[in-house]
Amino acid sequence: MALLELDAITKRFGGLVANHEVTFQVDRGEIVGLIGPNGAGKTTLFNCISGFFPPTSGTVRFDGTDVTGWPAERLVHQGMVRTFQVVRTFPDLTVRENVMIGAFARTNSASTARKIADEMLEFTGLAPRADVLGANLPIAQKKRVELARALATGPQLLMLDEVMAGLTPAERVQAVELIRAIRARGITVLLVEHVMEVVMPISDRVIVLDSGRKIAEGPPQAIVENPEVIAAYLGEKYRPRREETGEG
């Protein structure tokens, strides 16, 4: 059953079309990867879904409700939560307090929020860092804090914007394990990633964007062999070199 349904989402900034009639759905319990080369419109689409700006046209349905244009804070209470590509840990709050902010979406009591937060810290392996200020964490742990506090809101759908970026290979392996554990808790995951290799092993299904349009959708294996996808990624790979020779 579909948890998230996008129908012909288009987003324009002035004359620039960032997303053009993107349609797809995410079923309950799935891990779906959303990939595409730089400038494919992944982050824009993400912002349209998660309520950071409204789409120009098209509809977003979540859990059977039309949530098109709902602001982010309202979507959280509906069960949809996101993280940011560039981590936005609250620097003056401790790790525990960071996660409590998420937990307050479910409760008005500080002690309940603290309990939820501690549970999430345990789950994400951050418990030993609970009293460290957000500003003083290394990047990999900041990403974990982002995850933990998003989970603390009690979501049905977790949307992750490039969680793997900036992580070492060892840290990525841990992150993949964590995402699998999150799915095991019954939470649906939508992953935006730039790099195919990261998304393929964990995704049940992969959606590919290029120049704002959906160009492919299917199981990872099929996507890897899809000529259009290969072209989109290869094009990007050779682009810098062309520019270099152009200058030289």
Place this chain on the structure above:
Amino acid sequence: MDTTLLLQALTNGLLIGMVYALISVGLTLIFGLMEIVNFAHGEFLMLAMYAAFWASVLLNLDPMVSLPLTVGGLALLGLVTYRGIIAQILNAPMLAQIFATFGLGLFLRGLAQYLWSPNFRTIERPWLGQISGGTVNLGGVFLGVPQIAAAILAGVAFAALYLFISRTRIGLALQAVAEDKSTAELMGIDSHRMFALGWVLGGACVGVAGAVLASFYPITPTVGILFALIAYIVVALGGFGSVPGALVAGLLVGLVQEASPILFGVPTTYKYAVVFALYLVVVLIRPQGLFGRF
């Protein structure tokens, strides 16, 4: 409604609006460069007016003659402020940034009051006040010569600044830093020097404004407060960091301030309140101001 009266008000509004624009452009330039509001801007203006006053009393120089001195002095004040205070707080919390210049303003105001007393001062027989008896009559509309000269000089200074920013290498470097500091640095532009230049230019603009105002406006240690408030409004209205915005908004504020008593019967004592209210309305509709970018 009396058309002559309205024409008179509109002309007065345009004349004072030019001066507002000139006072505000320094503020907007600095904000565009480093996202810092100079809350001591009004005190800079006050010092410029006192500089013109003391040059006339002690050196017997008319404000128009001492203008280069005033401008130079204020440019220097801008530089010292940047080096001594602003450079220290560029990365400080916003609270510290706001209060550092606020404190400087209080300090300068206190200093002026301590040194020169809180009394009103006016310059005796300024040249501009004597040309054609101090006023000209344009079809029933009376204009003060000092006010006309102030508007013209403000216009010239504004044009010079605009040409400097848009036509010279240094000016373009200044714009590049305002646009994107890190990219500009990659291109080899020293952003700290551009910041300092911004403060020098801001000081110089306020120096011109102070010198022209001194010919017809009474001078006190607190004279800068109202002008600074209006300048904040102008900058916010025109769009923080926008030089053309400062010109348009300066004129707009001048017009609204002078015309609202006649057009809408607002008591003249409320004319500044009307300006502030205009600002709030604009902010409600367009938070980034008329020419703002964000």
Place this chain on the structure above:
Amino acid sequence: MTTATARPIRAIPRSWIALGVLALALLALPLVLRSDSRLNIAILVLVYAALAQAWNILGGFAGQISLGNAAFFGIGAYTSTVLLSRWEVTPWLGMLAGALVAAIFAVIIGYPVFRLGGHYFAIATIALAEIVYTIFNDWEWVGGATGMLIPFARDIETGRPTNSLYYLQFNLGKAPYFYIALALVVLVTVVTVIVDRSKLGYYLRAIKNDQDAARALGVHVLRYKLIAIAISAAFSAVIGTFYAQYLLYIDPETTMRLELSVLIALVAILGGVGTVAGPLVGAAVLIPAAELTRQQLGGSGNAIDLILYGALIVLISIFQPNGLMGLVQRLRHRGGPRPTATPTEQQATAREEAPMLGGYEEERG
């Protein structure tokens, strides 16, 4: 700026003992000070402590720097005074009415103004406070620029000025004013402690840190900012009523000027914004210092106090932006990691992140 010291009361029984000693010392203060001029300074300390604490909820916790809080203070002073002088309403009720009017006003203006961030917000609050000032300065019904006198409560038999709890007026010595001001400080501080530990406090700190990140976690940013400004305005107004009853005279110049707004914020900043103790410490240090300087250097007019005051603000901003509480924390944690993160550090870590991401991009290409 909000760490351990933000909640000193939570810690251990020893702090309760310290608090008890402090309470006794404060209660005994009028007996010790004896002279009215010294008691006057003590009352001013309490007034500014309460005002700065009220400012702190908006400026310290939520990070919305208001330079117009004097407008709320003035609205409180005027509401109760008008009710008293026109309709004989007791200032105690007037106090509540003033708080309500100020809170409603705050929410109405907060709605548009909170769309502005940072410096823009500060400027908008200045403009608003100036509008309020201009209106009151010209509004003859409330006395215009000359202001309003509150008539003495007189003894029915002798006709001399006397004490009256109903009229919130104590003409036989300042001690009762001191205790009422103390009660107000305790009230605002208790509310601040409650806010600090509740969902509201957590949300306000999140908003101060990063509004978009807060939104992404379900925080209705505007709603919580409006709650903060309403609380801040209501308490500022309550103190305004008290102040009117203390001076028995109000005018726009003393109750609504920009200088007052700045002083309120400064007290909080000197002490340390976003902490419960900061505004209290700031008032206890700054107000006596300012008053004594003024007395020593021969009253207003020569403006030496203004010069020192300005220089002090510049120095704090450059060298100690976290205020005295920040200094205390730094001394306590000497050698360890710094307890608070300034935006500088935040930017520094952002800069650290950039090369890592850059390296990652290279790896991919």
